[in-house]
Amino acid sequence: MGELLVLGIETTCDETSAAVVSRSLTGSGEIRSNVIRSQVEVHAPFGGVVPEIAARAHVEVLDHVIAEAMKQAGIAYRDLSGIAAAAGPGLIGGVIVGLTTAKALALAARKPLIAVNHLEAHALTARLTDGVQFPFLLLLVSGGHTQLVAVEEVGRYTRIGTTLDDAIGEAFDKVAKMLSLPYPGGPHVEEEAARGDAERFMFPRPLMGRREPDFSLSGLKTAVRLEADRLAPLTDDDVADLCASFQAAVVEVIADRVRAGARVFREKMGRGPSALVVAGGVAANGAIRARLKQIAAELNTRLAIPAPALCTDNGAMIAWAGAERLARQLIDPLDVSPRARWPLDPVAAGPMARA
Numbered sequence: 001m002g003e004l005l006v007l008g009i010e011t012t013c014d015e016t017s018a019a020v021v022s023r024s025l026t027g028s029g030e031i032r033s034n035v036i037r038s039q040v041e042v043h044a045p046f047g048g049v050v051p052e053i054a055a056r057a058h059v060e061v062l063d064h065v066i067a068e069a070m071k072q073a074g075i076a077y078r079d080l081s082g083i084a085a086a087a088g089p090g091l092i093g094g095v096i097v098g099l100t101t102a103k104a105l106a107l108a109a110r111k112p113l114i115a116v117n118h119l120e121a122h123a124l125t126a127r128l129t130d131g132v133q134f135p136f137l138l139l140l141v142s143g144g145h146t147q148l149v150a151v152e153e154v155g156r157y158t159r160i161g162t163t164l165d166d167a168i169g170e171a172f173d174k175v176a177k178m179l180s181l182p183y184p185g186g187p188h189v190e191e192e193a194a195r196g197d198a199e200r201f202m203f204p205r206p207l208m209g210r211r212e213p214d215f216s217l218s219g220l221k222t223a224v225r226l227e228a229d230r231l232a233p234l235t236d237d238d239v240a241d242l243c244a245s246f247q248a249a250v251v252e253v254i255a256d257r258v259r260a261g262a263r264v265f266r267e268k269m270g271r272g273p274s275a276l277v278v279a280g281g282v283a284a285n286g287a288i289r290a291r292l293k294q295i296a297a298e299l300n301t302r303l304a305i306p307a308p309a310l311c312t313d314n315g316a317m318i319a320w321a322g323a324e325r326l327a328r329q330l331i332d333p334l335d336v337s338p339r340a341r342w343p344l345d346p347v348a349a350g351p352m353a354r355a
Helices: 040-046 051-073 092-109 118-129 168-178 185-193 218-231 236-269 286-298 315-327
Strands: 004-010 015-023 029-038 082-088 113-117 136-141 146-153 156-162 275-279 302-304
Touching: 004 051, 004 092, 004 118, 004 315, 015 051, 015 315, 029 051, 029 118, 029 315, 040 051, 051 092, 082 092, 082 118, 082 315, 092 113, 113 118, 113 315, 118 136, 118 146, 118 275, 118 315, 136 236, 146 236, 156 236, 168 185, 168 218, 168 236, 185 236, 185 286, 218 236, 236 286, 275 286, 286 302
Parallel strands: 004 082, 082 113, 136 275, 275 302
Antiparallel strands: 004 015, 015 029, 136 146, 146 156
């Protein structure tokens, strides 16, 4: 199979995106276009994503976003090798919009359909941006997911660790909300933390030192709330110090959990990871990125973090995952179902599968 050109559609949450990506015979990739329409302003008054509003917004703009992606790529539908869409996990209304659109386009253009797991797309993005080889250790950190995964090959994933309660991005957003910071909360917590005193409050580091590389954020989040309630009304300095101390705790927990994950990876794979790959919106956090660079050096492996625009939800990652699957002749029937939940590793045990 020669060069592949794939259109990718992403509608699992509050970004409407379409992209065209090429994959060469050697496995290298190029983004030909990547159009993203954010719904942040639509959901900001509610302090979070409203599923019904998100689905309606996808319907209103998706056709235009796809047309713009095709125009920027300078290709026609006949030039495509396949059409990929995120088929889950995510908000089911949005997933249905994107997948149904992809089915219609695949049928009309007589092109193969690839139903992509949104988490797999995050996992494989570093192969597009950094040429990462299998097997590698993935830290997936976003608003809805926190996992450590051994990525062995396209379609072969072993979940090593997961969150027992809140995802890391979810904890950032909830802390921001309790401190009356704007939505989306993560970037605002990071901004406040940059001017705060990280040593003013000694918040707990949940599961630190445990052998199992799982995460827990609810106790840390509760500790921040209790301290904020004790100090109320909060000054600007209080908010900055709370954010700095919270972020410092999260950074330490991530470092410890990744170390534990790398040890389990070696036990399962019989070798160390070719890279530590970080994906998901939380990967944009500068303090977390800096600490993970140190951890990768400790583990004697490379750190691969795609550019921030490719860490958050986008069509290019869906198109690339579609191209990777198409190169292995992994295509789907037109009656493939959308899925609100779709774990990368369906046999993984754990009290709470966040995907």
